[in-house]
Amino acid sequence: MTTEEVQQKIKELKRSFRLVMNGPASQSMREKGLDYRLNWGVPVIQLKQMAKELGKDYDLAIALWKEDIRECKILATLVMPAQQMPQEVAEIWMEQTHTQEMAEMQALNVYQHVSYAPVIAYQWIARPEDVYQICGYDILGRLFMNGQEPNERGINEFLDQAATALQAPSLGVRHAALNAVLRFADLGVVYERMAHNALKKIGIDI
Structure with missing residues (x-):
């Protein structure tokens, strides 16, 4: 992906997080000390499905990790090609x-x-x-x-x-x-x- 494509993909992902957000789960995580700037409470199983659709991509993983958002960071770990890290x-x-x-x-x-x-x-x-x-x-x-x-x-x-x-x-x-x-x-x-x-x-x- 080009830099522009990566940024566009991240914008799309952020929008999708809002659609599947889980308020009670997010609140529960905060109470247990899982403190992120943003946490939509999206279940890991849904993030794995998103990652499967995205495929492995080093540049996307690096960009996702830079976002202080729980879902972005978990996705970064899922789309990072291990052999390239x-x-x-x-x-x-x-x-x-x-x-x-x-x-x-x-x-x-x-x-x-x-x-x-x-x-x-x-x-x-x-x-x-x-x-x-x-x-x-x-x-x-x-x-x-x-x-x-x-x-x-x-x-x-x-x-x-x-x-x-x-x-x-x-x-x-x-x-x-x-x-x-x-x-x-x-x-x-x-x-x-x-x-x-x-x-x-x-x-x-x-």
Whole structure:
């Protein structure tokens, strides 16, 4: 798309958000701390349908992300071609991420598919910010679910970080870490035993 076509498409999308807006859902999200400049409360399933019709488009994804609108940002994660997304852009997007929902959307829709997924995942689970940790554990959970086995260093780092995260004050972080550990354990009997032994030390049995 040309720059003009991208801007025109974004205008059309904004109009379509108004038509399918869900006021109660939007209000509920605000009450739960999902704070965006604009939030139409459009269900993710409808955004996925819109993304399917749009197809993958790097320039459109970049432009959509710049809009401080929940629906635009989620669409950006859905139309971004993972193989074309540089790590620098992923880092910028995460710097601008302030909600658990958006961290989860990025992990699910884009980052699990990028070639540098393990690199950013291990970096982010070691960060102090909740949204980084949630995104990092969600990426690793998806990689483990797809059968990607970590090396010895990765195993030790993951289990050490996860044990700390499972004692974090944030429910979102604990939930993401536990899901990743369960996916890790699903890789096989040896992995299950390692996870069990690591978590037993902090009084958690899986």
